[in-house]
Amino acid sequence: MTRWSFMMPSIVLLLVTLAYPIFYTIDISFSTFDLSTFGADEWVGWANYEDVLNDYRFWDALKVTLVYLVFALPLQVALGFAIAFLINAEWGGRGMVRALFIIPMVVAPVVAGGIWRMILDPLWGLMNYALQGIGIGPLDWFGDANLAMAAVIIIDTWRWTPFIVLIATAALLALPKDVFEAAKIDGANWWSTLWSIALPLLIPIITATFVIRWLGAVKMFDIVLAATYGGPGKATNVLNLFIYEEAFRSLRFAESSAMAVIVLVLTMVLTGIFLYGSRKLEERF
């Protein structure tokens, strides 16, 4: 019994705070919701799910979320590794530069959204002022649908790329030196060294970073809430914000639970696919 005693506290806590709520969400998603008792009422089968799948706003939010993910994730991973390469150059200030990269990482996402909202302000913001200096704009960052999405991706990239930079720096430092020495002796050029030696060695860590970042990105909420609140219109209304609004502003708990379950299943399936895919990719190299 002592053997299990190490495990017991976390199992009990997670059953109460994690497993039970998930089952409760599933329960509500198949029921009508009684606002007078604030609880699940009658079993209605798939009705809530049908409502959600017939709601064009759900599909819009899903599309917005996908656009954000498709642009932000590859951008952040690529940028993170590129910057890690740059700041790994050997010189006296290397340690300090790497330490400074922690700073954006510990800025609360809601603060990040707030300060960037100020920087990107069309009238008084610093960004448009700087862009004007090179002859661009003024850009209406939060008034144009595409620009607002770009703004969200920029803010998210600013907040999360440093995280990838730090992981990538450690990964680059851990690369075996003798392999590169051998390549140099064999006269391999820079490009082929990168392509056929460094990249294959880095594939496991690149895919791991991608999966970690994916798990964070599907929770996207704070930055959008602070920077655009889903606007203009619904142009940056990601699923999490949409579900939040449906549940806590419109009090449509049954439908929002159904959406939460759909998001949960989608996330799990895609995470599984990514994990499987990253394993396959590692085998190929």
Added chain:
Amino acid sequence: MTIVATAAPRRSSGQLGHRIRIVTGVAITLLFLFPVFWMVLTSFKHQVDIFTSPPKFFFTPTISTYVEYFRRADIERRLINTVIVAAGSGLLSIVVGTMAGYALARIRLRGAATFGVLILLSRGVPPIALAVPMFLVARQLGLTDKHITLILAYSTFLIPYVMWLMRSFFLSLPRELEESAMIDGCSRYGAFFKIILPISLPGLISTLIFSMILAWEELLFALVLTNRVASTIPVAIAGIAGDTINGANWGALTAVGTITVVPVVIFALLVQKWLIQGLADGATKG
């Protein structure tokens, strides 16, 4: 430009390339730091210096925004709440999660592997799927707007996080450590508390600090589960940033933002070596 510096001097591949790499690296770093710098700068401006075109870099500094806003938005109480919740959930998770991480790394248990996979999967659970039922249950039990509710809510993502990081940390320790202790008559608990924990201190501290930072900046659960009494700083910031009725209060936004960010930055820089190590381990050994 060498990808990995080998023992041979890099002069052959060009000093110039090396210099360019350093300069671009530093420039990008400064670019990434700029928004934080701008926030702190703006927080010390008078209202008239905030809304200017071109933006002002030089001005007479003032702390009037801090003084004024501290009273108005309940910032003091929110700060205390955020500290209580971050410390509470961080400590709870580090104790519980470290024990489980040790069990996953060292003790052979039937079903433990399944549990490990479930924990890993749980990192993909969107918090919004937990927020609705937590809100309803807290309401029924009269637990809305209480610190303990937020602490428990945060443990849903902190315990798996700690468990996973500490598991990989313990896996990297040599088995002989506690085996010899247990031969000498230590119990499993004795070996864990007297031998393993002391040498794990750096990993423990960095994990604890990172957990507390995650709790410190959490928004969704805090929005849903608190009203006034236990409300935290991120909720206040979301309120200021989203206040379209009174217009953009950049002074307040940057002042409260600075208060939120600066302590965390100092903390993070103090333990930066461990933080980076922990991050790297978490990614590679997960």
